[in-house]
Amino acid sequence: MENYLEAISALNDETRVKLLAFLDHHGPLCVCDLQSSLGMIQSRLSRHLKILKDGGFLRVDRCGTWAYYSIRSPLDRFRSEALAEIRCLGIELPPLVKLSETGDCKV
Amino acid sequence: MENYLEAISALNDETRVKLLAFLDHHGPLCVCDLQSSLGMIQSRLSRHLKILKDGGFLRVDRCGTWAYYSIRSPLDRFRSEALAEIRCLGIELPPLVKLSETGDCKV
């Protein structure tokens, strides 16, 4: 029940659903790229990423000072159904802006 | 997206998950029977039932002053998956106490 409610409450926010959809579509991205792509301030983004990670949807791979977030794999049945449903929502995704490769990544 | 978030936020509460599980198990029940079975005060119960109904999980059939709530049918794919997941949680259900048939149903 705790595990279930943690997953549900992670999904219970428009920002996080969009974030999941974006990561699902674009694969592993570091926080500063998510920031530039989604136009969110860093602390807000970091908080939502943590909630999605704790909710079992995301994994983090650290590489130096960068943290790459991606959809956790494998997802359990419920979370993978949830993600499938999100794919069906037809959410409009903003373009990917990768500052991490242009050298402009100063938070 | 609105429809999706309405479903998710309806599920985002332990009380409502238990309520769904109870109705799923026991079929159509009036508010006063849910009250006696789940030990909830009437206004609280009524509020949660409304949220589950608005979230697309429940239907109401009125019969005189009684309101019988039950799982809506058919549920869409996502809601039906959610209900299936709830069934798998192994939630302990309290016994059904039907005051509506013993004449003790005075709120």
Place this chain on the structure above:
DNA sequence: CTTCAATATCAAGATATATTGATTTATTGA
């Protein structure tokens, strides 16, 4: 029409969650 029972809604306070800007931590490289 009046009363009563079942349910719904409202108002107030309590609790939880979200947002922002500031600060802290960790890692890299000079």
Place this chain on the structure above:
DNA sequence: TCAATAAATCAATATATCTTGATATTGAAG
């Protein structure tokens, strides 16, 4: 060691949600 950068955490405020008790609504019965 020190400075700089990416990311995480904190503190304060704003906003949303939950709970309770009181009140309103609706239908049935006298």
